[in-house]
Amino acid sequence: MHKKQFIHKKPAYYRGQLLNEEDFRDEQRYHANARYRHNLNLHGWGIVHGLEVRHAGGNEIVVSPGFAVDGLGHEIDLRHEEKLQLPSNEANAVLVVSLHYEEDDVASASDDDGERNTRKCYGVVTVAPGAVEAAVILATIELDDKSHVSAHAIKPTNRRHMKTLLAPGSVTADSLEAHLKRGWLRMPFRPTPLPADKEVAPPPFRVGPTEARAHREIDEKPNNKGAAGTMAISLAPGVTRVLRLRVAGEINDARLSVELFLGGWDANARKHVAKSLLKQEIKGGPYDETWHIKEGDLHLETSTLSIEIRSEAYVRVSLVAIEVTCDPSLLHVAAVEG
Structure with missing residues (x-):
């Protein structure tokens, strides 16, 4: 006796098949979803390296380059530092600095680099009272009664670092x-x-x-x-x-x-x-x-x-x-x- 449980579908092709754009999207989607499952189930999610938050003077902060995997398994490679201006009307507010993944809903016919038929993907750094679903928390900031920020107001305690998942019994004295x-x-x-x-x-x-x-x-x-x-x-x-x-x-x-x-x-x-x-x-x-x-x-x-x-x-x-x-x-x- 055996029982089968449906897991997912994968594209299947045959000789002479006419392929359109949706077929190629399904192909990409299959491999992308497999990568997301791999990241989450074998490695977990969070900050891999970098992405430090520091005070840049005035009411500005800087997020350093780094790499992270968000809660949905997306890989986010922030290659350049990002400077953000904090809101000036949030006295005594607690703000969350987070990083999440976005991509264009529709492929562009061409972009600024002259590449055609591409869909751009982004790492989005946000400072807000909360964070979007599956975002990676980089820091929290406690503004003073004048909505100002200082180096001491940036708290790293809520940073989420990636912790590689280990199967039970996988770490023994021999290893x-x-x-x-x-x-x-x-x-x-x-x-x-x-x-x-x-x-x-x-x-x-x-x-x-x-x-x-x-x-x-x-x-x-x-x-x-x-x-x-x-x-x-x-x-x-x-x-x-x-x-x-x-x-x-x-x-x-x-x-x-x-x-x-x-x-x-x-x-x-x-x-x-x-x-x-x-x-x-x-x-x-x-x-x-x-x-x-x-x-x-x-x-x-x-x-x-x-x-x-x-x-x-x-x-x-x-x-x-x-x-x-x-x-x-x-x-x-x-x-x-x-």
Whole structure:
């Protein structure tokens, strides 16, 4: 079983057919309408480039050259700048600067350039309280109480720019540029204290809005136990692998240990995941260390990351950052299917 739905008609010719002007108009109309549908459905409509509106002094504005597609799919190539005089009797009015497409209803026998049997097409720049249907908005203008315009009165917030339409699922990690497939997630170190029920836990960090610090003193005595804490690291959707870890801070009076953990859930084995991906020590002094992660594959749905930092004395931690990627080619282990 099948059903047919009428879409449109196209010209059809046969040998010996007598063609008149209407046949050629139908031919043009068919291809023009196909182009309009292509523009709207595959590219959308709006300003492609240019068409900036600026104050030209007095009560005049200038629209720069540019290219746009209107709401009906017409392509408008404004090749020269246009200067417009604003009305002087519209106090406190809000005017719209717009661009739309027009063409002659009747073909001219000849024009100023000596071309015969042509139908002229125009890009029309308009300043009015509103815009015609399907026009492209270039700017709005707020006149003062004397109907005057200034550079600050020209507002670009309502400009309509073309936004290419994308089919669902058409943009995947494989189709991204290389620099978009990887990047750094940066965050201040804001840890929670280590639980005290399994060990004699070190003191917690003092957590501020931009960094974490060990206590200088505990109970009015110098802190000789340092500090320790752990923090979850949020992963963006689509991340398949962690590539590098970076930790930085201004002061480290003794020694600092850093450990990155892979956690989460193994759906096949129905077990908790707990794996150390990296464990490093940092000697005293200001530090800015970056390490490569050898086995940083992440399951897209069930993997988590966390970091634990311990110090032996006073320390300040300013930055924790991980470099991640959504490039499937860097996923060395097949993802676990739940």
